[in-house]
Amino acid sequence: MMKQLLAIPKKYEVTGKITKDRFLNSGNLTDAEKKVLELYLKNINILYDIRFLDQSEMIVLEIELTDAERGKYGLSNLVKAIAQSIPYLCMLLVRTEGVIRFFTFDRKENEFDDSRSRVRDICSSQDIIPIKEDISDGILITKLRASIANATSAEELNIEWSKLLKDCGLVLDTFDVSIDEYHHLLDKKLRFERIIEQDNDYEDDSGETDIFESDIFDGPTLEPSRETEEDMFVSFCTANVRTLYEEACEKDDLTEEKWLRNYIVACNDYANQLLVKSVNSKIAKEIVGAFFNRVDEEREEMQDTFDIEEFKECIGEEFFEKGVILGVHFDPLCPNE
Numbered sequence: 001m002m003k004q005l006l007a008i009p010k011k012y013e014v015t016g017k018i019t020k021d022r023f024l025n026s027g028n029l030t031d032a033e034k035k036v037l038e039l040y041l042k043n044i045n046i047l048y049d050i051r052f053l054d055q056s057e058m059i060v061l062e063i064e065l066t067d068a069e070r071g072k073y074g075l076s077n078l079v080k081a082i083a084q085s086i087p088y089l090c091m092l093l094v095r096t097e098g099v100i101r102f103f104t105f106d107r108k109e110n111e112f113d114d115s116r117s118r119v120r121d122i123c124s125s126q127d128i129i130p131i132k133e134d135i136s137d138g139i140l141i142t143k144l145r146a147s148i149a150n151a152t153s154a155e156e157l158n159i160e161w162s163k164l165l166k167d168c169g170l171v172l173d174t175f176d177v178s179i180d181e182y183h184h185l186l187d188k189k190l191r192f193e194r195i196i197e198q199d200n201d202y203e204d205d206s207g208e209t210d211i212f213e214s215d216i217f218d219g220p221t222l223e224p225s226r227e228t229e230e231d232m233f234v235s236f237c238t239a240n241v242r243t244l245y246e247e248a249c250e251k252d253d254l255t256e257e258k259w260l261r262n263y264i265v266a267c268n269d270y271a272n273q274l275l276v277k278s279v280n281s282k283i284a285k286e287i288v289g290a291f292f293n294r295v296d297e298e299r300e301e302m303q304d305t306f307d308i309e310e311f312k313e314c315i316g317e318e319f320f321e322k323g324v325i326l327g328v329h330f331d332p333l334c335p336n337e
Contacts, residue, residue: 002062002093002100003047005130008145012048020044028115033081040078042066047093056154059088065096067179074173079103080119087115089154091161098182099175100128102144104162123165127178131185140164192216195284215293217268221280228303232274234283236306237267238290244312245291248319260288266315273314274306 003013024034025043041063048060063082079092083105093102106121128137143164151157195216215221224231245259264287268279279287312319 012050014046014049018044028085040065052153054153057088058157059090061092061094063094070080076173081152089158097179099178103307123162125165126168129182188216215280219278222277222326229290241287241291270314
């Protein structure tokens, strides 16, 4: 999963793995560092070894932390311990419970032990939650990747990477806030998928079986009542879900699930634009029901109120013009893959 996220050229990939036990027993760790990492390190793996013509190297390590006693350890202390045990320049990709963060280091050689280094400063990105699909996160990763081709040495690459991470601003020394946000987002996405699958018997962690009591999008939700604009909007969405699907299928071999995912997200985007409201789970269920039950409503008044071509733009013109299916916004990612 992390290699897919970074997409660094394959020529730099390392296939070998380091186990936690091997790192703790064979790494150049002090007793104090070993004690801390024994508690909080779950796994460690070398992702990339980027070598330059001057024989310098930049190592990219994936560090997975346990979720035990989270909030009681400082990330800076953990990553400093790992970085100081390595005699090479390195970038650490630290992750836990669906949240990741990049770290680089201003370091110098350890004059007393050439198998270790001394860390003078730590640079960190903001927390990245992949299922959030934040554009700024994607831009950062793209810049990190592009910097490799422009660097002529590991030191030069480290300077550029550190500059990019410093531009991210101040960050907390814990994953706590972002972990809570990750679980909130994951819950929304799982609920969304249950709606698409028409799984009405889903039971969440709280023991509640009615999944439609919770929202799947942020913000104030639509509250349709008889003969209101919000009611007409919901009717507009349910009336067009099957018709537009059949139109899109003329261009693409489109599965029903992919269509419904994109369609409901588009309904929400359109509601945000026109009414500054969001689609909730109950409305999403109505749309799915209308699709499978082939609901046929009178659309003339609704089409006069809402612009069908503008709505198609929210869905994605690619569906109706080029025949390219858009990437789905709501694909849940397993945090442990």
